[in-house]
Amino acid sequence: MSLQNNHPPLNERSQHLLKVLVERYIRDGQPVGSRTLAEETVLNLSPATIRHVLADLEEHGYLLSPHTSAGRVPTARGYRLFVDGLLTVKPLDDSTVKQCQQQLKPDLNVQGLVSTASNLLSDVTRLTGLVMLPRRDHVTLRHVEFLPLNDNRVLVILVLNEQEVQNRIIYTDRVYSAAELQQAANYLNEVYAGCDVSQLRTQLLQAMQNDREHLNNLMQATVDVASKMFDKPKNSAPDYVMAGQENLLDLADGATGINRLRQLFATFTQKRDILYLLDQCLNAEGIQIFIGEEAGYEVMDECSLVAAPYSVEGKVVGVLGVIGPTRMPYERVISIVDVTAKLLSVALSQKGSDLDLLHDK
Amino acid sequence: MSLQNNHPPLNERSQHLLKVLVERYIRDGQPVGSRTLAEETVLNLSPATIRHVLADLEEHGYLLSPHTSAGRVPTARGYRLFVDGLLTVKPLDDSTVKQCQQQLKPDLNVQGLVSTASNLLSDVTRLTGLVMLPRRDHVTLRHVEFLPLNDNRVLVILVLNEQEVQNRIIYTDRVYSAAELQQAANYLNEVYAGCDVSQLRTQLLQAMQNDREHLNNLMQATVDVASKMFDKPKNSAPDYVMAGQENLLDLADGATGINRLRQLFATFTQKRDILYLLDQCLNAEGIQIFIGEEAGYEVMDECSLVAAPYSVEGKVVGVLGVIGPTRMPYERVISIVDVTAKLLSVALSQKGSDLDLLHDK
DNA sequence: TATTAGCAATCCCCCCGTATGAGTGCTAAA
DNA sequence: TTTAGCACTCATACGGGGGGATTGCTAATA
Structure with missing residues (x-):
C-alpha cells in the first residue's frame, strides 16, 4: 500500500501541470498532449517546454503514454499524488446537501437508512454506492x-x-x-x-x-x-448494501473490455474482497481512497474506491463509499462521500438518542 | 400477445428444418445457411432444395437474413413456433435435480428459500434467475x-x-x-x-x-x-429476488451493444416492467415463455423470459424464472425452470405443514 | 411436379496500402 | 531555460481488391 519510494521533489510547475493534466483527463478520458496542456494552463509555456516536463513526470512514474504519438495518461501513482495533495475539493452545493438531508430521515429503520444512503451515493455520483451495515460492539x-x-x-x-x-x-x-x-x-x-x-x-x-x-x-x-x-445464523444477512451497479457499465468502453467487468460483478457477488477493503477503512480517520492496483486485487485495476467511516455517537460503526473507474471526478465524489457519511452518522445518532429519551420518561 | 395470424399450414419437412435451424443457431449463434443445414439434417436433401424451403419460411416470417450472403436466423415468430411445438424438452439429469433438492431444504426461512432458488436458477442456467416473493391471499x-x-x-x-x-x-x-x-x-x-x-x-x-x-x-x-x-410499510421489501445479473453481460457481444444492456439494468432496478410480466404468469398453468419483442417492452428485445408459477398446497403463490438472450437453450432452461418451481413448491408446502403439526400437539 | 446442379450476383469480412493527423523526442537557436 | 523547427512514430480512417459464403434464378433431371 505505501508507495515504493518517497515522492521525489517535484517543483511547483510540474505539480501544477500534473494537476491540470489529471483534471483534463478525468474530464474527457482522452490522453492529454502537450499542445492541449499549453492551451489549458495559465503558465503561458510552449508545448515544447511542457513536453520536457511531461517527459520528467513520465520518468518518475506519474504518467504514461499509451503509445508513441498519443498524449499522456496518469498512472495509479499519478492519481495518488493528485488526490493526496493536488486536488481542490469542491464543496457540495447546498441544494444537493439539502436533498440528501431530506432523504436520510432518522425515522427510517436502520435497513432503510443504509439502503437510502447507498442509493443516494449512487444517484448523486452516478457511480456504484455501497454502505457497510453498522456493526456495534455494544448491542443492547x-x-x-x-x-x-x-x-x-x-x-x-x-x-x-x-x-x-x-x-x-x-x-x-x-x-x-x-x-x-x-x-x-x-x-x-x-x-x-x-x-x-x-x-x-x-x-x-x-x-x-x-x-x-x-x-x-x-x-x-x-x-x-x-x-x-446468539449463534450466528446460517443465512446471515449481507454485510453491505450496494446500489447503482449499472453505472459500472461505463467501464465497459474501450480496451478494458467486457471481461474485466464480468470479473468485477463476480467479485461483488462474492463480496469477500470488497469487505476486506472496507474493513481497512474502519480504523482510518477521514476519507480513504484506494486507487486501482493499489488495492492489490487484480480485478480492481482501473477502479477506485472512495470511502469514509461513519459513526454513531462518536464511535465508528461502519464504512460507506463509492466504487467507480479510476478516472472519476474525485473533487465531487470526495465531498459527496464525506457529506453522506456525516449525514448518515447524524441520522443514526438521532435514532440512538431515542434510547435516552425513553429512559428519561 | 397472441399471434397476428394463425400459423399457416407448414408441412412436416419445413417444420423439421426450422427446428434444426433454430437448434443450430442456438448452439453457436451464427446465421445458418443451406449447406450447413443439408449436412446437419437427416433428410438427405441438396442445399438447393433447402433454399427453397428456407425462402418459404422467410416469406412467412419465421426466418430472416441479416444480409444477402449470410445464412438465416430465426425471428421472434420462428422462436415462438419452435418453443410451442417443435422443441424436445430434455429432462434434467438426476444429479442436477438432486443437487437442487439438497439446496432447497424446507428448514430455511421463506427469504432463504427464495434467494436459494434464485441462485440455483442462475447457476444452473448461467442466465439471470428471478423469483417473485410468495404472496399469500391468506395470512394467519x-x-x-x-x-x-x-x-x-x-x-x-x-x-x-x-x-x-x-x-x-x-x-x-x-x-x-x-x-x-x-x-x-x-x-x-x-x-x-x-x-x-x-x-x-x-x-x-x-x-x-x-x-x-x-x-x-x-x-x-x-x-x-x-x-x-397493517398499513403498508413505506420501505416495503422488494417484490422479487434476482441472481446472476452478471450473466446478462453475455448479451453485450456484437451489435447489441452496451446501451441496450444499460437499459436492461435500469429496467431491473425500476422493476416495474418485470413485475408486470411476472404477474401475467400468475394465472397461467404451466411454463410461460415470452420471446423478445412479444413482451411489448422495447428493452426486452433480444431477451426472453421463461417462467413458471409455484404454489403452496396447491395454490399458486408466486412465479419464478430466468431472463436471458432470446437465443438461449430452451430445452434445458425449460426443464430447469420447471423442476425448480416444483421443488420450491414442495419446500414451501412442507414448511406450511409445520402449522398442522403444531396444531396437532 | 419436386428436386437438383450450375452459375452469376451479392455482400460481409479481412487484408493491405496509403493518407492524415496528433504528438513526441531531439537539436539547435534565442 | 525556453523555444522553434523538424523528423519520426503510431493510431485511425479511408479505399480498393481478393476470398468466402450464401443466395436466387434458371434449366435440366427424375
Missing part, C-alpha cells in the same frame, strides 16, 4: 420472545438497540412447551433488558452458579435456549 | 408484540404464518404506556391468534360494537394500535 438487548414451532425448533425474536428486530430459528435439545418458553422469555426480559448482548451468556451462567439451589427447570430452559440464541 | 396471525419507543411511536412485531416475522414502526394518536401496550398485545394474541390478518380489522371493529359497554381503555388502545398495524 431490549426484548426477547420465544415461539415454539414443531418438534424441537423455536422461533426467537430479538429486539436490539431499541428498534432493530432480528429473528431466527434455533434447535433445542428437547421440546419445550409454550408455557416454559414464555417463562424463560419473561425472565430474560425482566432481568437482562438493557444489558449488553455479548456479555449475556456469561452473565447467565454466573447467575446459574450463584443460585445453584434455585436451579429449576425454568433456569435450565432459559440457559439452554438463550445460549443457542 | 400467530403472535403480535408491541414495544413503546419514544413519543407516540410503537414498534410492532408480527409473526405470520408460523415463521415469518415482520416488524414496523407505527405512529399512534397518543402516547401509550408499556402496560397498556402489553395488555393490547395479550388481548390480540388470545383472541385473534390463528385468524386471517386481512379480516382482523373488521373483526375488531365488530367486537367493539358488540361489547359497547366494555369499551374501556384497553379496547381503545387495541383498536387504535391494531388498525395502524
Whole structure:
C-alpha cells in the first residue's frame, strides 16, 4: 500500500501541470498532449517546454503514454499524488446537501437508512454506492420472545438497540412447551433488558452458579435456549448494501473490455474482497481512497474506491463509499462521500438518542 | 400477445428444418445457411432444395437474413413456433435435480428459500434467475408484540404464518404506556391468534360494537394500535429476488451493444416492467415463455423470459424464472425452470405443514 | 411436379496500402 | 531555460481488391 519510494521533489510547475493534466483527463478520458496542456494552463509555456516536463513526470512514474504519438495518461501513482495533495475539493452545493438531508430521515429503520444512503451515493455520483451495515460492539438487548414451532425448533425474536428486530430459528435439545418458553422469555426480559448482548451468556451462567439451589427447570430452559440464541445464523444477512451497479457499465468502453467487468460483478457477488477493503477503512480517520492496483486485487485495476467511516455517537460503526473507474471526478465524489457519511452518522445518532429519551420518561 | 395470424399450414419437412435451424443457431449463434443445414439434417436433401424451403419460411416470417450472403436466423415468430411445438424438452439429469433438492431444504426461512432458488436458477442456467416473493391471499396471525419507543411511536412485531416475522414502526394518536401496550398485545394474541390478518380489522371493529359497554381503555388502545398495524410499510421489501445479473453481460457481444444492456439494468432496478410480466404468469398453468419483442417492452428485445408459477398446497403463490438472450437453450432452461418451481413448491408446502403439526400437539 | 446442379450476383469480412493527423523526442537557436 | 523547427512514430480512417459464403434464378433431371 505505501508507495515504493518517497515522492521525489517535484517543483511547483510540474505539480501544477500534473494537476491540470489529471483534471483534463478525468474530464474527457482522452490522453492529454502537450499542445492541449499549453492551451489549458495559465503558465503561458510552449508545448515544447511542457513536453520536457511531461517527459520528467513520465520518468518518475506519474504518467504514461499509451503509445508513441498519443498524449499522456496518469498512472495509479499519478492519481495518488493528485488526490493526496493536488486536488481542490469542491464543496457540495447546498441544494444537493439539502436533498440528501431530506432523504436520510432518522425515522427510517436502520435497513432503510443504509439502503437510502447507498442509493443516494449512487444517484448523486452516478457511480456504484455501497454502505457497510453498522456493526456495534455494544448491542443492547431490549426484548426477547420465544415461539415454539414443531418438534424441537423455536422461533426467537430479538429486539436490539431499541428498534432493530432480528429473528431466527434455533434447535433445542428437547421440546419445550409454550408455557416454559414464555417463562424463560419473561425472565430474560425482566432481568437482562438493557444489558449488553455479548456479555449475556456469561452473565447467565454466573447467575446459574450463584443460585445453584434455585436451579429449576425454568433456569435450565432459559440457559439452554438463550445460549443457542446468539449463534450466528446460517443465512446471515449481507454485510453491505450496494446500489447503482449499472453505472459500472461505463467501464465497459474501450480496451478494458467486457471481461474485466464480468470479473468485477463476480467479485461483488462474492463480496469477500470488497469487505476486506472496507474493513481497512474502519480504523482510518477521514476519507480513504484506494486507487486501482493499489488495492492489490487484480480485478480492481482501473477502479477506485472512495470511502469514509461513519459513526454513531462518536464511535465508528461502519464504512460507506463509492466504487467507480479510476478516472472519476474525485473533487465531487470526495465531498459527496464525506457529506453522506456525516449525514448518515447524524441520522443514526438521532435514532440512538431515542434510547435516552425513553429512559428519561 | 397472441399471434397476428394463425400459423399457416407448414408441412412436416419445413417444420423439421426450422427446428434444426433454430437448434443450430442456438448452439453457436451464427446465421445458418443451406449447406450447413443439408449436412446437419437427416433428410438427405441438396442445399438447393433447402433454399427453397428456407425462402418459404422467410416469406412467412419465421426466418430472416441479416444480409444477402449470410445464412438465416430465426425471428421472434420462428422462436415462438419452435418453443410451442417443435422443441424436445430434455429432462434434467438426476444429479442436477438432486443437487437442487439438497439446496432447497424446507428448514430455511421463506427469504432463504427464495434467494436459494434464485441462485440455483442462475447457476444452473448461467442466465439471470428471478423469483417473485410468495404472496399469500391468506395470512394467519400467530403472535403480535408491541414495544413503546419514544413519543407516540410503537414498534410492532408480527409473526405470520408460523415463521415469518415482520416488524414496523407505527405512529399512534397518543402516547401509550408499556402496560397498556402489553395488555393490547395479550388481548390480540388470545383472541385473534390463528385468524386471517386481512379480516382482523373488521373483526375488531365488530367486537367493539358488540361489547359497547366494555369499551374501556384497553379496547381503545387495541383498536387504535391494531388498525395502524397493517398499513403498508413505506420501505416495503422488494417484490422479487434476482441472481446472476452478471450473466446478462453475455448479451453485450456484437451489435447489441452496451446501451441496450444499460437499459436492461435500469429496467431491473425500476422493476416495474418485470413485475408486470411476472404477474401475467400468475394465472397461467404451466411454463410461460415470452420471446423478445412479444413482451411489448422495447428493452426486452433480444431477451426472453421463461417462467413458471409455484404454489403452496396447491395454490399458486408466486412465479419464478430466468431472463436471458432470446437465443438461449430452451430445452434445458425449460426443464430447469420447471423442476425448480416444483421443488420450491414442495419446500414451501412442507414448511406450511409445520402449522398442522403444531396444531396437532 | 419436386428436386437438383450450375452459375452469376451479392455482400460481409479481412487484408493491405496509403493518407492524415496528433504528438513526441531531439537539436539547435534565442 | 525556453523555444522553434523538424523528423519520426503510431493510431485511425479511408479505399480498393481478393476470398468466402450464401443466395436466387434458371434449366435440366427424375
